Amino acid sequence: MYQYDTIDRQLVQQRVDQFRDQTRRFLDGEITDQEFLPLRLQNGLYIQRLAPMLRIAVPYGMLSSRQVRKLGHIARTYDKGYAHFTTRQNIQLNWPNLEEVPDILAELAEVEMHAIQTSGNCIRNVTSDEFAGIAPDEIEDPRPWCEIIRQWSTFHPEFAFLPRKFKIAVSGSQQDRAAIQVHDIGLQIVKNADGETGFCVYVGGGLGRTPIVGSIICEFLPWQHLLTYLEAILRVYNRYGRRDNKFKARIKIIVKAWTAEVFAQKVEEEWQHLKDNPTTLTLAEVERNKQFFTRPAYKAVDVAAVDNAVAQHARENVAFSKWLQRNVREHSVAGYAAVTLSLKPTGVAPGDVTADQLDAIADLADKYSFAEVRSTHSQNLVLGDVEKSRLFELWQEAKALGFATPNIGTLTDLICCPGGDFCSLANAKSIPVAEAIQRRFDDLDYLYDLGDLTLNISGCMNACGHHHVGNIGILGVDKKGEEFYQIQLGGSSSRDSHLGAVLGPSFYQDEVVDVIDKILQVFVEQRQGDEQFIDTFQRVGMDLFKERVYAKAH
């Protein structure tokens, strides 16, 4: 992964000093609440319902074991002993003291981490595919490009006070695992007929109150022009994005109002002024970044022998075979696999980990995966480079630690925001709903029969739980001060993103699980062969689901 040089280190250290001074001036009353707000937000610090919340950047989800250990230390020393992985691959602390945040940032800087631009109206942490660099369907590793974008966007002087937050995601594979079409900018790595790298550029996607799938404004942007083109998009947005209404301020609103064609034209005009300027990328810079993402020292393995041994274990141990089936993925290198550590055991808020678990994860990474871990947008962790011959051993350890719930990609691997238990924006709680669903659907055989199915829960229309792109989406709504839940069906964030449609009138919290049960019954009845939920839904449509759920009880 990327390693800081003296310049990167200096920059992060100077940020710590700057924020320490800002915090001191705020506590001394030299800066008003209103002025401190964007300053602390640009450092990932929110004031939440119960305490401040600090969001720490995990650039495109890559973590070293040293960093994970440091996060454990911070959670233990400055918080209540746990932390929370978010849907944008970042990690949050829910109970830090404002006075201690500069010290936390100083600790993070020691391990090349920070909280820069994890919040506020600026360019946020760039996200990507958790299987970057190891996925068999990869066109090109997106991480060097993510790092190039990270550096370009870090303290960009022109774009620190945008109309609203701005999120960029990069996908380098055939299947989009980074949900690029629901980002402000989505970049899909593509190759032209000559095998040269470029980007298909989507703009104006997003969730929140006005969910929209992004539009393509450039089919093939040659790699050299990546940053100047991004700069053109950002400049058009900074100048013309709406600032009169924060709910209309995302780039998607202006793309929709102007149409994608007009927006693309405006970007093109701006870009003609910037194209070929010194921000044009050089081969040397791309190579410099690529050298941080080279392949680790994989061993040559007798693949047949290893596969036999794994199959043998699987025959002897049903639980192991279930875990293999759901939590282990193919790797681009023979003899290796990518293993997802589930952070979704029943009864724990999705994405939550304790300080001790963070230490244990770091140990697993050291022992099994070249000292690296990846965070995923579905709030799990991935050990990317595990020797297949050691899968059984790893499974036993992960199981003892509580990370081996074999539910990845199933209904109970649900995505969930912190909701009304923590967040001051939420209309409704989301964690108890998640837990109720996990408790009801705890039969693994049933879950496996249902197959790949995403269920996403957001506590309000800000959509941190990405409910619009869940096959089943649950949205907390407020009706006259009471918490209700609206159900949506048919969302998807993989290639050809779809936004879910609303099933009908919303439900009380204690009704939600029964409604999900009815939806699943309809799916099982209508399903053809091994069809996935989303395919069945697209084939049969909403009405059958609606009739069953809202049928009058006799």
Next chain:
Amino acid sequence: MPRLIKGNVIVDNEWQLIPADLSGDLPQGKLLVPLAKWLELKDAPVEGQTLAPWIDSEEEVEPVAAELLSAPLIAVHFPTFMDGRGFSTARLLRERFGYQGELRAVGYVIQDQLFFLKRCGFDAFDLREGTDLEAALASLNDFTVTYQAATDNPEPLFRKR
């Protein structure tokens, strides 16, 4: 006389900002007037008055760039410090149109924006009333390293790495 930061020092602010809604005659002296007013009056100077334009955050500079180049100074107005349009306006004036004169940030500008404002080509900073200018001066140098090109440095870091 009010003070402001110009270059790297604190100096007297000789210019008076005339708001967009001023009615009646302009006073004597050095006056920052709304862009439209300046375009109207700049070719008919009045004895005892020196005029320069201030540009509001939503105003486009492209149509009047040629005229602006002759201004003795240009002020860019920030109605609130959260309105970042002025950063783009400044870069356009400097980098696209080659404006060389004083570029002044006025309105609701805070200490913690100075470094970014400087990078975008501003060289004078009329900070929000009540700002401790001595302390604010230090923020011009909050960072000694930067990744990306801007007005202050046309070469991004990667070309020197």
